[in-house]
Amino acid sequence: MNGAVLRAxxxxxxxxxxxxxxxxxxxxGLQIVWxxxxxxxxxxxxxxxxxxxxxxxxxxxxxxVRRNTHLSADFLGLAMRPSARWWLDLxxxxxxxxxxxxxxxxSLDVIDAMDxxxxxSIPLEQPALYWAxxxxxxxxxxxxxxxxxxxxxxRPKAF
Numbered sequence: 001m002n003g004a005v006l007r008a009x010x011x012x013x014x015x016x017x018x019x020x021x022x023x024x025x026x027x028x029g030l031q032i033v034w035x036x037x038x039x040x041x042x043x044x045x046x047x048x049x050x051x052x053x054x055x056x057x058x059x060x061x062x063x064x065v066r067r068n069t070h071l072s073a074d075f076l077g078l079a080m081r082p083s084a085r086w087w088l089d090l091x092x093x094x095x096x097x098x099x100x101x102x103x104x105x106x107s108l109d110v111i112d113a114m115d116x117x118x119x120x121s122i123p124l125e126q127p128a129l130y131w132a133x134x135x136x137x138x139x140x141x142x143x144x145x146x147x148x149x150x151x152x153x154x155r156p157k158a159f
Contacts, residue, residue, distance in 0.1 A: 020052050027052070068147075089151060103137050111131060
């Protein structure tokens with residue numbers, strides 16, 4: 001993938017994530033004011049907050065993979081030769097891509113199951129929440145695909 005396109009995607013996802021998180025803070029603040037100051041809680045806050053949080057979680061997964069800041073434990077690879085470590089890293093990234101493919105594909109069944117079920121206080125149906133799952137899976141798989149491509153270019157010479 002072109003570096004400029006990838007940077008544009010990174011900026012777009014980071015902007016959307018920032019907007020979602022700022023919106024969640026704003027919505028939480030509005031709920032506090034309406035509930036405790038005006039004594040009239042907003043009925044839609046919980047559902048909008050859940051949708052925003054799920055979308056923010058999936059977008060942050062992409063950012064974590066792109067920045068290589070996601071959680072990992074690598075006790076086995078610490079004592080390996082560089083070539084063996086390279087293969088272990090390749091297996092790790094490959095398994096992540098396979099997991100995301102299965103996860104993204106099966107999340108489509110969840111979306112189908114939720115089709116036609118409305119939220120109670122906002123004029124949206126449940127799939128608006130669950131589309132975050134395959135969208136996040138595609139973005140994270142793309143990020144792991146970029147990492148896989150970069151990883152194969154850094155193959156140690158001694159095998």
